[in-house]
Amino acid sequence: MVSISLFFGLLRHFGKDIYIKTEIFIEEEGKYQNYELEKRLQENLNSQSLYRAEQFWVTNCEMVNKGKMIGVELVDLLLDIIRLIINNKPIPPGLTIEEYAALKLKGLFMKTQLVIELLKIQSFYDFISNIKYYEWDSHKELAEVSFKDYLDLFMANHFREFHT
Structure with a gap:
């Protein structure tokens, strides 16, 4: 999934003394809703963090309407x-x-x-x-x-x- 690579690239390799808790906001899109992207993205990124012993955790992932953020x-x-x-x-x-x-x-x-x-x-x-x-x-x-x-x-x- 392309979105995961974007977010994973942003979150990884900050060093062992830095722990990142983050929220992710995605522009609302019908096709994303059909796939429950926000749920899958949060689960996949947190799994990657655990699997690769990275120092980040996604606390919340949600879709927002265009023009709101x-x-x-x-x-x-x-x-x-x-x-x-x-x-x-x-x-x-x-x-x-x-x-x-x-x-x-x-x-x-x-x-x-x-x-x-x-x-x-x-x-x-x-x-x-x-x-x-x-x-x-x-x-x-x-x-x-x-x-x-x-x-x-x-x-x-x-x-x-x-x-x-």
């Missing part, structure tokens, strides 16, 4: 930015908004331009380049991957926009 909204926004950087889809340069719309690329173009503008802000660049990112490896283990590598590829793909 700024933290959930912010995480959703950051995940969209991260996904856009990782996917790094090519966009033909130099078209008008109408031409992007005709190619069904207007939304992707606008989002990409926003991310480029945000990355030009040094404090945002510093923040996002230090993200800890985990992927499942071939041994079905979570491995930390340098998110900065993805960021560098994205910036190289959009070199002209960063040097204008």
